[in-house]
Amino acid sequence: MRLGSIVLTVCDDGNATEIVLDHPQTCIVGRADDCEIHLPADAWHLDVSRHHCQIEADPPLIRVRDLGSTNGTFVNGSLIGAGPLPRGVTPDVALPARELTDGDEVRVGSAVLRVHVASSMDSEEAVPMLVFPQVM
Numbered sequence: 001m002r003l004g005s006i007v008l009t010v011c012d013d014g015n016a017t018e019i020v021l022d023h024p025q026t027c028i029v030g031r032a033d034d035c036e037i038h039l040p041a042d043a044w045h046l047d048v049s050r051h052h053c054q055i056e057a058d059p060p061l062i063r064v065r066d067l068g069s070t071n072g073t074f075v076n077g078s079l080i081g082a083g084p085l086p087r088g089v090t091p092d093v094a095l096p097a098r099e100l101t102d103g104d105e106v107r108v109g110s111a112v113l114r115v116h117v118a119s120s121m122d123s124e125e126a127v128p129m130l131v132f133p134q135v136m
Contacts, residue, residue: 006021035051049068052073053069064080
């Protein structure tokens, strides 16, 4: 893992998939075919909207924003947004993004996205810190 990367572990229906976000990017989570984090459009995922929420990554920073989903997006068990938006209102205006930190869990329907923010200690490429003796 590179310094400044984020790993999202998508836990869904007994399976886990890791997604590495190592550069600034935006990912939509949902059942629609055009979602970067695509959940199946099957009976198990009926509680996930077609475009449910948006992950905004600029490693090591990461945020999530509900996109007016029917059943809501939860961070560590707390609802951060739900319900359709009024006509003509965009999610970036109506729904604030929620900052995420290492260890947070985002629940979208029955799927859970676990957040791991890589630190310099996690990186194989990390440069060791040099310590110079103090001169008295």
